[in-house]
Amino acid sequence: MKTTKTNLERRGLLKALAVAPVAGVAVAAAPAVASDAAEAKGKQGYRETDHVRRYYASLRGE
Template sequence: MSKQQPDLNRRSLLKAITVGGTASAALAVSGISIAQAQAPSAINTKSKGYQETAHVRSYYDSLRG
C-alpha cells in the first residue's frame, strides 16, 4: 500500500482562515478601544492651547543665535 500525501493546499487554506479570523477580531477589538479612548480627550475643552513659557523662549533664542 502507498501512503497518501498530505493535501498542502487544504492545510494552507485552513491556516489562512484561522489567521485571518484572528487578525480581524483583533482589529475589531482594538478599533473599539481606540474609539473609546479618543472620546474623552475630544470633550476636554479646558485646554488653554499653546503657551510660550520661559524655557520655550530660551529654546527659540538658542536657534536664532
C-alpha cells in the first residue's frame, strides 16, 4: 500500500512540474494581449458600414 501512495504522489508532482511552465507563459502573455486589444478597440470605435446598414434594414423588414 505504501508504495502505491508514494507512486501517486510522485506522479502528481511530475504532472505539476510539467504543467507549471506552460501555465506561467500563458499567464504572462494574457495581460499583454488584453491591453493591446483594448487599445486597438478604443482607437477605432464603432463604424456603421454598408454591410451593417443592410443588416439593420433587414431587421426592420425593409
